Amino acid sequence: MSDIRLGMLIDLSRCVGCNACAVACKQENGVPLGKFNTWIESWDVVDGSGRVRRANLPRLCNHCTDAPCVDVCPTGASFHAEDGTVQIDPDKCIGCKYCMAACPYSMRWCDDETGIVGKCTFCHTRTANGMDPACVNTCISSARIFGDLNDPDSEIAKRVAAGGDEVLLAELNLRPHVSYRGLEETQAMEAASAKHKGGNVYEPYEGR
Amino acid sequence: MRALTDTGNALEPDLEECEYVLWMGTFPGSNGKSMQSIAKQVAERLAQGKCKMDVIDPVLGNGNVTPTMEGINWIPIKPATNGAFCSAVVRWMIENDAYAADLLAAPNYAAGMAAGFASFTNASHLVIVDDANPNNRKLMRAADAGLETPPADPEAKTQPTYYVVIDEATGQPALHTASDRALLDWEGEVNGVKVRTGFSLLREPIFERDMDEYAEITGVSRGEIERIAREFTSHGVKSSTRAAGSTCAQTGFDASMGFRTLNTMIGCNQMIGGNVPFGLAPTSTGDGPRYKLGAVKGKPDVSTKNATYISRTARPWQKTDEYAARVAAGEKDPQPKLPWYPAGVASDNQALFSVVNQYPYQAKIMMTWMNNVIQNTPNGLRAAVTERLADPAVVPLHIACDVVVGELAQYADYIVPDTNPFESFGVVAPQGHWHGKGAGVRWQAKVPGTMELPDGRYASFEAFICDVGRACGVPGFGDDAIAGADGSSWALDDVADYFLKAVANLAYAEPVIDDISDEEARMQGLDDLPASWKAAVTAEEWPKVLKALSRGGRFYPVFTRVGKDGRSGYAKEYQSFVYSELRATNKNPYSGTFACGTLGYTPESFANWSPMSEWYSPEEYPFAAANYKPRFRTVTMEANSPIMRDLCAENYLEISLEDAAALGIRDGDRIRATTPAGDVMEAPAMVRAGVAAGTIGIAHGYGHEAYGAQDVDIDGAMTKGNPAIGSGFNIQQVVDPVVAKDGVLYGAADNDGSTPLRNGGMFKIEKA
Numbered sequence: 018m019s020d021i022r023l024g025m026l027i028d029l030s031r032c033v034g035c036n037a038c039a040v041a042c043k044q045e046n047g048v049p050l051g052k053f054n055t056w057i058e059s060w061d062v063v064d065g066s067g068r069v070r071r072a073n074l075p076r077l078c079n080h081c082t083d084a085p086c087v088d089v090c091p092t093g094a095s096f097h098a099e100d101g102t103v104q105i106d107p108d109k110c111i112g113c114k115y116c117m118a119a120c121p122y123s124m125r126w127c128d129d130e131t132g133i134v135g136k137c138t139f140c141h142t143r144t145a146n147g148m149d150p151a152c153v154n155t156c157i158s159s160a161r162i163f164g165d166l167n168d169p170d171s172e173i174a175k176r177v178a179a180g181g182d183e184v185l186l187a188e189l190n191l192r193p194h195v196s197y198r199g200l201e202e203t204q205a206m207e208a209a210s211a212k213h214k215g216g217n218v219y220e221p222y223e224g225r
Numbered sequence: 226m227r228a229l230t231d232t233g234n235a236l237e238p239d240l241e242e243c244e245y246v247l248w249m250g251t252f253p254g255s256n257g258k259s260m261q262s263i264a265k266q267v268a269e270r271l272a273q274g275k276c277k278m279d280v281i282d283p284v285l286g287n288g289n290v291t292p293t294m295e296g297i298n299w300i301p302i303k304p305a306t307n308g309a310f311c312s313a314v315v316r317w318m319i320e321n322d323a324y325a326a327d328l329l330a331a332p333n334y335a336a337g338m339a340a341g342f343a344s345f346t347n348a349s350h351l352v353i354v355d356d357a358n359p360n361n362r363k364l365m366r367a368a369d370a371g372l373e374t375p376p377a378d379p380e381a382k383t384q385p386t387y388y389v390v391i392d393e394a395t396g397q398p399a400l401h402t403a404s405d406r407a408l409l410d411w412e413g414e415v416n417g418v419k420v421r422t423g424f425s426l427l428r429e430p431i432f433e434r435d436m437d438e439y440a441e442i443t444g445v446s447r448g449e450i451e452r453i454a455r456e457f458t459s460h461g462v463k464s465s466t467r468a469a470g471s472t473c474a475q476t477g478f479d480a481s482m483g484f485r486t487l488n489t490m491i492g493c494n495q496m497i498g499g500n501v502p503f504g505l506a507p508t509s510t511g512d513g514p515r516y517k518l519g520a521v522k523g524k525p526d527v528s529t530k531n532a533t534y535i536s537r538t539a540r541p542w543q544k545t546d547e548y549a550a551r552v553a554a555g556e557k558d559p560q561p562k563l564p565w566y567p568a569g570v571a572s573d574n575q576a577l578f579s580v581v582n583q584y585p586y587q588a589k590i591m592m593t594w595m596n597n598v599i600q601n602t603p604n605g606l607r608a609a610v611t612e613r614l615a616d617p618a619v620v621p622l623h624i625a626c627d628v629v630v631g632e633l634a635q636y637a638d639y640i641v642p643d644t645n646p647f648e649s650f651g652v653v654a655p656q657g658h659w660h661g662k663g664a665g666v667r668w669q670a671k672v673p674g675t676m677e678l679p680d681g682r683y684a685s686f687e688a689f690i691c692d693v694g695r696a697c698g699v700p701g702f703g704d705d706a707i708a709g710a711d712g713s714s715w716a717l718d719d720v721a722d723y724f725l726k727a728v729a730n731l732a733y734a735e736p737v738i739d740d741i742s743d744e745e746a747r748m749q750g751l752d753d754l755p756a757s758w759k760a761a762v763t764a765e766e767w768p769k770v771l772k773a774l775s776r777g778g779r780f781y782p783v784f785t786r787v788g789k790d791g792r793s794g795y796a797k798e799y800q801s802f803v804y805s806e807l808r809a810t811n812k813n814p815y816s817g818t819f820a821c822g823t824l825g826y827t828p829e830s831f832a833n834w835s836p837m838s839e840w841y842s843p844e845e846y847p848f849a850a851a852n853y854k855p856r857f858r859t860v861t862m863e864a865n866s867p868i869m870r871d872l873c874a875e876n877y878l879e880i881s882l883e884d885a886a887a888l889g890i891r892d893g894d895r896i897r898a899t900t901p902a903g904d905v906m907e908a909p910a911m912v913r914a915g916v917a918a919g920t921i922g923i924a925h926g927y928g929h930e931a932y933g934a935q936d937v938d939i940d941g942a943m944t945k946g947n948p949a950i951g952s953g954f955n956i957q958q959v960v961d962p963v964v965a966k967d968g969v970l971y972g973a974a975d976n977d978g979s980t981p982l983r984n985g986g987m988f989k990i991e992k993a
Contacts, residue, residue: 030294031268033254034287035261035856036872043868050871061285061915062292069299069914070292071285157261158254158268158289199293206292209882209914211892216857216873216924222892222912225882 022101023139024166024194025153026173026181027075029203031160034059034073036215038152038161045140045151052126054078054137055152059213062206072203075161077152078103078124078137079185079193086116086125094134101166101194104141107133121186139163166194229478229568229808229977230485233344233799234495234502238467240266240658242498244460247453248280249307249484250984251469253297255286256854262657264289271296279453281310281445283851283984284879284922285915300453301917303444304849305985307468308479309826310450311487313439316431317454318490324458325492329424330409332390332401334798339405342462343495343796348427348803349407350388351398351420352822358418362809362819365389370398371416389415391422423804423823427486430825442826444917457487462791463498464491473852473983475829475837477975478808478820485801486824495796497787502795506654506664507779510723513730515766516715517708518723523700533585536576537561538569538979542814547585560814563964563971564832568807569979573598578971580620581613591623594686595643597631597861600929602981603852603958605904606970611636613970626686629865635931644685648673650724652731655780662795663780666728666773681757687720715761725761725770731779732769740768741775749775808977815963820976829985832963832976837987840962841901846987848884848898850921852956858926864950865933875953877911879922880990885912888990895993900986904957907993921988927953959986 034057042048042055055077062072080102087095087103094109095116112132117125125136140150144163148154153163164173173181176198183200184193212220227235238246240263251257254264267289270276278297280290283304290299302310318324329348331337337345351365360369367374367387374387390407392399398415401407410428412421440447457464468484493499511519529539533546542548542565551559562584569575577598580588599607599614613619614636625637628645651667673683682688694702695718706717707726717723732738746752751771762770773779788794809822815833828836857873858864878896880888890896892912898921899905906923916922934951937944959982961973973982 030272030291032291033264033268033289035254035264037261039872040868043871050867059287061913063914064292069285069301070290071287071299071915072292073287158264160268199291203292211911211913215871218893218909218911224891224912 020167021099021165022167022194023144024080024101024164024173024177024196025077025139025150026162026176027195027197028160028162028176028181029072029074029197029199031158032057032073032075033158033160034071035157037155037157038075039215041151041155042137042140045143046135046138048135049128049130052128052135053214054124054135056214058219060208061210062203063209064206069209070206072206074197074200074203075152076122076124077195078120078139079122079191079195080137080139082192082194084191085119085121089115089119091115098141100144102139102141102144103136104138105134105136107131110134121189121191229802229805230482231799231801234795234797235504236488236494236500236799237503237658238465239463239498239501239660240270241660242463243270243276243465244463244498245276245456246278246464247457247466247484247487248278248282249310249466249468250282250480251467252280252282252284252286252288252290252853253278254288254290255856256288257469259657262659266658267297268294277456279456281307281453282853283849283917283920284853285913286853287856299915300445300449301920303442303917303919304851305474305476305480305829306443306826308476308483308824309434309439309442310445311479311483311824312431312434312826313436313443313450314454314457314487315427315490315824316436316439317451318458319428319431321454321458323454324490325462326409327406328492329490329803330393330406332388332404332407334800336405337492341790342492343792344489344492344799344801346423346489346801346803347388347401348424348489349390349409349422350401350804351390351411351415352423352426352804352806352809353418354412354421354426355419362806362822364423364804364806365415365418365420367400369416369418372398372400374400389420391415423802427803427823430821430823434826439826444919458491460498462491462493462496465493465500467500473975473980474985475831475973475975475982476827476985477980478977479824479826481978482805482824486803489801489803494801495793495799497791497793501660501786501793503658503660504654504656505662505795506652507662507731507734509652509664509727509731511730513710513727514733514735515710515729515762516726517710518727518730520708521701522705522708525700534571534576535579535586535588536566536569536572536574536979537563537579537585538566538572538575541565541567541811543812545585558814558817562969564974564976564979565814566977566979567811568977572979574602574972574981575974575979577602577610581610581970583619587619589621591620592626593623593633593637594626596625596627597633597932599632600861600932600955601925603956603972603983604928605900605902605957605960605972606965609970626689629932630935630937631861632929632931635935635937641686641689642675642684644669644673644675644683644720647671648675648683649685649687650720652724652727652778659783660786660793660795661781661783662785663778664731665778666731668724668728668774682719685720687723688718691718691722719757721755721758722761725758728770728773729762729766732766732773734779738769738772738779741772745775746771751775811977813976829982830976831961831973832971834976835963837959841959841987843987846901846989848880848919848921848988848990849985850898850923850956850958850983850988851916852923852925852983855924855926858924860925861932862926864926864929864952870949870952874949876908876924876927877922878906878908878990879911879913879916881916881918881920882912882914883918884990885910888992890990890992896990897993898957898988898990900957900959900988902960904960906954906957908954921990923956924953925956925983928955956983958982
């Protein structure tokens with residue numbers, strides 16, 4: 018392992034749910050229709066003062082340090098790369114889908130035509146060449162910040178240290194490398210609409 | 226619409242240095258020009274804690290009002306009531322002395338500047354209020370007052386108009402140009418004519434209702450209105466308001482006048498941090514330093530003075546030939562078949578109704594380009610409209626030019642293939658709340674995918690009109706189409722011939738830009754462009770044209786946007802109308818009445834100003850629509866994008882939690898919204914807190930019938946359509962019963978702006 022540990026921080030106050038990240042990702046990575054490496058969940062919330070606001074939660078592979086998908090992979094197709102990211106070697110993938118079942122974030126998909134599993138790579142081909150992932154590059158409101166978490170001088174390390182260290186499913190303690198700012202506050206607010214994945218209903222609203 | 230409200234630069238809030246912005250009917254981070262840069266600027270400014278914002282909108286958009294962003298709120302409002310909201314804020318401002326009285330009392334630009342501002346208003350100008358006077362409702366002119374005017378300037382193309390004020394120092398009538406400060410709230414007689422100031426006329430409709438009535442109309446609580454009014458007026462000129470979508474309503478004038486009056490009342494126009502000029506570009510497609518692209522030798526003398534738009538705009542009914550002929554024939558107060566809109570600009574929506582009604586004249590040859598006006602006109606009457614469009618007796622020849630066969634193009638006799646944005650040229654002034662000066666250049670990033678013509682050109686709108694223009698001998702086309710500033714003449718045969726000359730104009734605007742270096746041209750692949758491009762300009766210009774292309778346009782240093790003493794660096798004479806003479810003097814031919822010349826609130830009405838609620842029961846049709854810009858479609862486009870369809874398959878009928886509970890509707894139920902004419906929208910319900918009570922939120926851009934959704938048979942070759950392109954529904958709206966009768970097809974529209982009614986209207990909702 019090198020000293021690099023790539024990670025992403027998403028400032029939820031800035032995400033407007035435009036889904037440009039989801040489009041850029043699909044174009045960069047050739048993700049098949051119906052599958053997404055990243056998407057945004059959007060829903061209405063009622064804040065503490067009774068005002069209604071629109072929550073947007075970008076989702077992607079969390080690149081866990083203790084990654085259940087890597088643990089269950091029978092062929093070594095899912096593995097940790099030198100930069101700390103979780104990657105898939107398509108030549109080794111046999112399409113058993115254990116990883117999909119094991120991922121608590123449901124961030125993996127299987128290509129209907131090839132049977133090979135895919136997911137967010139943090140745009141490995143870009144980051145290996147010093148560029149940001151496509152979603153970060155295209156984010157219109159600079160909500161996504163990317164970099165080396167091990168470099169204390171990096172913007173992401175500073176921002177994580179300053180309160181950007183909230184993670185999804187923290188109770189699982191998988192030590193993910195995707196963190197959020199404003200996650201707990203957002204999730205604590207009363208939901209007041211269906212949850213949408215992009216613009217499609219993901220979780221219907223059951224009412225109050 | 227702007228002819229009704231102001232003269233001068235186009236303005237928008239300064240998102241770099243604002244302290245407060247009130248958004249109405251346009252949602253930061255969700256829509257606007259461009260939504261991307263607005264989203265970023267608003268997020269930055271709010272995150273720095275340097276400003277506050279409120280967003281007044283019937284629907285909570287996906288935008289900057291996020292759970293954890295501080296300083297920004299969404300306030301739901303009933304559709305088509307922005308005029309009432311703004312009236313309430315103005316009432317509060319007047320009652321609390323919270324307006325820029327020094328500015329409102331400044332009768333001319335110099336006086337406004339002397340008072341520390343960068344604009345003036347006609348609030349102090351006198352308006353004739355005397356039914357017996359032939360100039361009733363007009364602003365008083367020097368002649369009405371018996372005042373002498375300065376001698377005319379024989380050199381000037383147009384002579385100034387002199388209005389009349391009561392000079393504060395002398396208490397006497399004076400030309401508006403001759404007074405430094407005028408009485409603001411005054412009524413009396415001048416030269417025996419009864420007059421009132423614009424400001425005094427504004428008070429009348431504003432004080433017609435109290436704050437509680439405004440709260441009832443808008444659905445915004447009195448406390449909230451007062452909080453916003455206080456905030457809006459607590460930041461000097463570093464506060465402003467912006468409206469957009471709300472103007473696509475029958476009450477569009479009120480909404481438009483509303484936000485402009487608010488800005489006028491605090492004097493923020495052209496002030497840094499307030500409402501600043503945008504879209505300022507050097508001359509490129511006009512008569513520039515290298516090519517006279519605006520001047521056309523031998524151009525026929527056709528203008529709005531001697532010709533009539535088919536859209537019935539830019540001319541009052543009473544000044545039409547038809548009106549004169551009918552009056553001469555003995556008719557008293559003749560009524561037109563379709564309304565006329567003196568303040569409207571060329572409108573494709575109105576043109577559509579003109580074409581299908583063959584009024585005011587028949588469109589014997591109709592050419593449409595990048596146009597799908599059927600899809601962006603609310604749907605009521607569509608079947609009848611399209612039946613007439615397809616009838617050769619109504620439209621003998623229709624030529625469409627587009628990249629897709631859309632709802633309108635499918636009825637054309639001929640379809641000319643066009644280039645897409647990556648295959649075409651353009652020179653555009655900057656948008657997106659970037660307030661520098663410059664222009665972006667769009668040029669072919671790829672070889673067009675259209676057919677290659679035998680001479681090596683590619684099919685496009687430009688190639689088509691160049692050939693037709695040449696063949697027909699139309700001035701401005703052919704061998705000597707374009708005049709160089711040096712007296713040379715140039716042929717116009719393709720798109721590059723025109724736009725690269727526009728780029729040359731841009732490059733030679735002062736100060737002239739440098740040549741591109743050979744090395745940079747090579748690195749950017751600009752040494753390998755088509756020979757026809759290089760031939761479109763001189764050898765001297767070419768390296769400068771390449772330099773502009775290499776930079777995506779021409780942009781001046783952004784610091785030039787800031788001028789002296791807190792003013793915009795681009796400030797020039799700007800007048801906002803507290804009193805709109807054009808609107809106030811527009812006699813409605815169906816009722817014989819006049820509308821109010823100032824901001825006020827008029828309930829949604831039809832073409833004769835009769836309220837909709839007198840035609841249809843609000844109890845039976847209690848809902849109004851808010852037809853907003855979608856995230857995953859554009860107005861008529863992008864349904865052909867598989868990724869966009871992947872992100873969002875369809876749209877919804879969005880209703881509030883309270884309304885859903887009252888109607889027994891659960892999220893996801895199929896429901897039906899019906900207009901009084903019986904037009905129906907059916908879709909899944911989205912039950913959400915993010916929509917105002919009594920409102921149906923509807924994302925625009927769905928529900929295509931063509932655009933690739935349909936099977937297309939061209940000379941026996943069948944191309945199968947993809948029904949997924951047509952998923953969802955397009956908005957249905959009320960039809961104007963005053964006009965749409967006896968075989969006349971007509972939607973409903975803003976009686977001033979001519980904009981088709983998209984927001985508002987009357988609907989009932991039930992389970993499907």
